[in-house]
Amino acid sequence: MDNRQIGRFIAECRKEKGMTQRELGERLHVTDRAVSKWETGKSFPDVSILEDVCRELDISVSELLAGKRIAAEHYKEETEKVLIASIGQRQLMGFEVVCSILKLLFIFLIMFPSVVNDTFLPKLNLITIFSWSMAAILGACMSYMDRNLPERNFRKSNPVMQGIIIVATFGIYLLANVFRPANNMFSGETTAEKIKITIIILIVSFFLFVFAFIVAKIHREEWEWQKEKEAENRSE
Incomplete structure (x- = not known):
């Protein structure tokens, strides 16, 4: 103000x-x-x-x-x-943290039946129905908050936060589909192979982090450009 x-x-x-x-x-x-x-x-x-x-x-x-x-x-x-203007940038980032936690929980609930059933395609049982129902509710809440909370470009402009989110998402995917007992990439492998797999996972995680970092920077530039245009319009 x-x-x-x-x-x-x-x-x-x-x-x-x-x-x-x-x-x-x-x-x-x-x-x-x-x-x-x-x-x-x-x-x-x-x-x-x-x-x-x-x-x-x-x-x-x-x-x-x-x-x-x-x-x-x-x-x-x-x-x-x-x-x-009255909310402030710190509160906006706080809102984005909440949205990110909901997103990770949403992905976890989608993958959870695969982990429990130890299959890539989960069986249609009570666990699957409950998990996917909760995921649908969380997805709706997440979508509503992301759509209605102000300053989306600014909220998504923290490079470290966005990098952590995408790496955490990748980690949940690995836990659900790669490290299941029936499909564990490390089971039966030699130490050299385990090291190789670990290095590949770390490299992929690094590139995902860099990708999210760059996208966040783009969001920050778009937000700053928008603020400059608004300031110009007010001064005219």
Whole structure:
């Protein structure tokens, strides 16, 4: 949020209403000095009186936080921008961690029947039905959160996090399909072969990590470009 822009907007709306700073302050039970600090961007109205401020100025809370009038057709878009600004980048990354955990749990539940049944194609039994039902619920939740949480490009722009996710996904696949007792790649192999298999797995994991790292960097560049365009549009 831009306190100066919000302050100018408060002053503009107050003048449109034909009120002095003292009159607005009296209606809100604050001093004219407090109103002056709002309008110069030195402070921001207390959360407890935000609705009162908006009522007196005949604006919405979203318009106050955006520091401008919002047309009806752009209301949803502008409100989301305000929400993003109030959430903060750390919270957005926290949301992405939750989405990533759901994703890994989703993959685990899909693979779990294969591990239990010790077959590549799981048998259709209660375990399979329960696991896949839970996976379907998790998948729906994950899809809904990913679609509705703001700033998708930013949330997916942490290279280390995205690398860990894709390597963990690969690890779950290996545990479910490669290291099952009936199909264990290490069983019956010599020490040299086991070392070779381990090196191959590590190389694949490394390249998957690098791939995810690069994709995350691309998401960060797209997010930064988008922010630059928004800043240019605001300055015009």
